[in-house]
Amino acid sequence: MLIIMLLQRNVFYFIYTIFSMGYALSYSSKNIEDYLKAIYKLEEVFGLAKTGDIAKELGVTAATVSKTLKRLEASKLIEWLPYEGVKLSTKGKAIAITIIKRHRLAEYFLYYYLKFDLIKAHTYAHMLEHMPEDFFDKLWIFMNKPGRCPHGNIIPGLPEYREEDLQEIANDDPLPRLGERAQVRVTRILCSFQHKLINQLIKAGINIGSIISIEKTSDYSVVIKNPNNNAVLEVPLYQASFIRGVPLSEK
Secondary structure, eight states: OHHHHHHHHTHHHHHHHHHHHHTTSOHHHHHHHHHHHHHHHHHHHHSSBOHHHHHHHHTOOHHHHHHHHHHHHHTTSEEEETTTEEEEOHHHHHHHHHHHHHHHHHHHIIIIISOOOHHHHHHHHHHHTTSOHHHHHHHHHHTTOOOBOTTSOBOTTOSOOOHHHHHHHHHOEEHHHHOTTOEEEEEEEOOOSOOHHHHHHHHTTOOTTOEEEEEEEOSSEEEEEETTTTEEEEEEHHHHTTEEEEEGGGO
16 A cells, blocks of 8 residues: 555656656567557457558558568568458467556556546556566556456456456447447447547546447447437447447346
8 A cells, every 4th residue: 555655646757767668668669569559459349450440540651551560470470361451470469468468457557546547547558568577467466356457358368357357348249230229338448549539438428337328320430329418429430349338238
């Protein structure tokens, strides 16, 4: 408890120190890690990663993505699926899981223990994720072994999980698949590198566990409503796939 109090009092110095440590990595290493994380997250959403989607996530051009993917393939970190996209190789997935695990544990700590908002927790977690593995082993135990990050996503690479977490993840669906007029409990938000979706949901009062209604679906977007405050949000179809939920009857 004393450690947490000290961190809370000196949190900006603490984050700055970790920031400096994290960015001691070479640009090349960090760039590769960002690509592996983006591909992992897109696989969570779509089952594979397309060049255009990777470009959206990282805010770069498709040409830049294609060039980097060739390097990743040469390093045996990804596998090409002709006319479809890419998937992480066994080697690439192992690296991505380690990074994502650290990131989501850091997010959990920053959000629930240091009380940062979701955006800052996500941003600062990028800095913390470069701490050594034994730091995260101890942090996981200290936090009572969480299995999911603040966005509801499974933290990969842990030695054990709660059965109810695995069951809920297995049963949820992306919003576009749930259909109009469905009453849905939000189970997770598959985070992207872009903060726009998270910001929109926060402003609409929507978070993990929120009950929403799907007002309208089309080939371009999904319109959702928060019945608690009547906030209505039109989410582009691509982003709506990042929001998962279960019909209210399946609570």
